[in-house]
Amino acid sequence: MLKYVGNDLFVEKVAVSKLAKKFGTPLYIYSQKKLEDNFNAYKIGFKGVDTVICYAMKANSNHSILKLLAKLGAGADIVSGGELYRALKAGIKSQKIVYSGVGKTAQEIEFALKSNILMFNAESFEEVEQINKIAGKLKKKARLSFRVNPNVDAHTHKYITTGKEGNKFGIRYEDAFDIYMKVSKMKNIEIVGVDSHIGSQILDVSAFKLAAKKMSALIDKLEANGLNIKYIDIGGGLGIKYKSTDKPQKPIDLRNIVMPVYSKYKGKTIIVEPGRAIVGDAGILVGEVVYRKTAGTKNFIITNLAMTDLIRPALYEAYHNVLPVKKSSKKQQIADIVGPVCESSDFIAKDRKFPVVEQGDFIAVECTGAYGRAMASQYNSRPRGAEVLVKCSKVKVIRKAETVEDLMSKEVK
Ligand code: LLP
Numbered sequence: 001m002l003k004y005v006g007n008d009l010f011v012e013k014v015a016v017s018k019l020a021k022k023f024g025t026p027l028y029i030y031s032q033k034k035l036e037d038n039f040n041a042y043k044i045g046f047k048g049v050d051t052v053i054c055y056a057m058k059a060n061s062n063h064s065i066l067k068l069l070a071k072l073g074a075g076a077d078i079v080s081g082g083e084l085y086r087a088l089k090a091g092i093k094s095q096k097i098v099y100s101g102v103g104k105t106a107q108e109i110e111f112a113l114k115s116n117i118l119m120f121n122a123e124s125f126e127e128v129e130q131i132n133k134i135a136g137k138l139k140k141k142a143r144l145s146f147r148v149n150p151n152v153d154a155h156t157h158k159y160i161t162t163g164k165e166g167n168k169f170g171i172r173y174e175d176a177f178d179i180y181m182k183v184s185k186m187k188n189i190e191i192v193g194v195d196s197h198i199g200s201q202i203l204d205v206s207a208f209k210l211a212a213k214k215m216s217a218l219i220d221k222l223e224a225n226g227l228n229i230k231y232i233d234i235g236g237g238l239g240i241k242y243k244s245t246d247k248p249q250k251p252i253d254l255r256n257i258v259m260p261v262y263s264k265y266k267g268k269t270i271i272v273e274p275g276r277a278i279v280g281d282a283g284i285l286v287g288e289v290v291y292r293k294t295a296g297t298k299n300f301i302i303t304n305l306a307m308t309d310l311i312r313p314a315l316y317e318a319y320h321n322v323l324p325v326k327k328s329s330k331k332q333q334i335a336d337i338v339g340p341v342c343e344s345s346d347f348i349a350k351d352r353k354f355p356v357v358e359q360g361d362f363i364a365v366e367c368t369g370a371y372g373r374a375m376a377s378q379y380n381s382r383p384r385g386a387e388v389l390v391k392c393s394k395v396k397v398i399r400k401a402e403t404v405e406d407l408m409s410k411e412v413k
Helices: 016-023 032-045 063-071 081-089 106-115 125-137 173-183 206-224 251-262 276-282 312-316 404-408
Strands: 002-005 008-011 027-031 051-056 075-078 097-099 119-122 142-149 189-195 231-233 269-272 283-295 298-303 322-324 332-338 347-355 362-365 386-391 394-399
Touching (some): 008 016, 016 283, 016 386, 027 276, 032 386, 063 386, 063 394, 075 081, 081 097, 081 106, 097 106, 119 125, 119 189, 142 173, 276 283
Parallel strands (some): 051 269, 119 142, 298 332
Antiparallel strands (some): 002 008, 283 298, 283 362, 386 394
């Protein structure tokens, strides 16, 4: 999706510099082809397996992106009433929506029940008591699975590993059977599935096999005790190539590692919840050089891209490759690429080899389609940039840039 044509960086058939000049920076640019290819890789990877692909929309919930994925047949993994609202607005079928998250409120549960979603992925006993109560009030039965923490190490960053003991997600594997049996007696609950999500940016799918084996043993025990498990939700988590040394695995690799465990079951549906693997490498973030300075031996490239536009480096020390929008023959230097926000953690890249730049040069940060704009903030009163979607040589603005007035719009004047 991203390549140099001559010296100019292009997304599909459009020059990035042209978009940066027209729409201003910071600017998020997405490739429609890459989004479609990434989604279709799941369809192809799981072909022949009864599967619902529930896009984890926390990665990027832009309305146009959701609409595009809905057209391709995507369901959604949601974590809030806001996400449910967006999913339905984009035309995602409620029967393909699963609802995860540790803190679903009464209002959110009611909204989900009224919307007739596929199932709740419950994360505690008290949550199920609440769901049961509200379902009773609405004279409904809530379809439910538990998010079970299989306690496997997915070898990712400590803030994005979720399947290990000691984090807030799901219920303990050791407690799962008893909790399931207890909950199965609740009048307005229908147990329909099991769920696990073991982490994010997983580059080695073998952890999924360990999780699948444990979940399969749980399913067998639950079914031997009279429950009917129709859905096996294996979560999201496939990684993407942030660094040139990253070797991400594909949906087909995921299928090949979990299906030998699950293929013995007939009539069950597999649910996958990919977020990053759908949108991550389909997006770039474009900014421009404001100033350069050196301090002793250190070079700084000061840009208008801040932790408010992309928080991943500050929050997870995440690596994002940075490219000059115009290929440069200038000599390389080692520099920190930083933003204007008053925090030491406000950086895009540290000690990075990058060609010497001039004021006004555009730079592009790769792999920012997931958890980029979705986690952006307005800290330091910084309006967030526009988002555009490129399809071949066509460009569509899918979110306008904010203005300072937008930032103040809910404030009392
Ligand atoms: N399902 C559940 C229940 C999740 O909690 C998540 C992500 C996903 C699916 C999607 O995971 P993915 O396929 O995108 O790895 N902000 C962090 C990532 C946080 C992920 C949270 N949960 C980052 O920028 O790396």
